[in-house]
Amino acid sequence: MSKFNLEFRIKVVTEYPDGKGSMSLAKEYGVSNDTVILGWVHRFQQRGIEGLKARPITSEYSSQFKVGVLNWKKQNRTSSEIGNCGT
Structure with a gap:
């Protein structure tokens, strides 16, 4: 389950082009990191x-x-055993 629902993400992303920066949006909406908002903006674009x-x-x-x-x-003669070097 996502911490932020779709409606919330849409709301934040639509405010970004209006001149609000990602840091101020993160602070205003309680998002822990502004890179989360930048990720949403990028995915939305x-x-x-x-x-x-x-x-x-x-x-x-x-x-x-x-x-x-x-x-x-x-086919590639690999093994899931650790340390098996064919010795």
């Missing part, structure tokens, strides 16, 4: 409102991806 939507963080990989990794490891 690149992708519009879609760029401001929360991006899910997932570490789940498809079965097809996992099989591909295992095949690559087999």
Whole structure:
């Protein structure tokens, strides 16, 4: 879950071109770092409102991806064991 919802991000980003700097916006709205706001502004300029939507963080990989990794490891004779240098 995102700390700041989409409506909030839109509000902050739309105030940025009106002459308010990222540092003053961060202070006014309680955002911990002005680089967060600059990131929102950049994503908004690149992708519009879609760029401001929360991006899910997932570490789940498809079965097809996992099989591909295992095949690559087999083809390249790699091992997940640390310190295995073929000795």
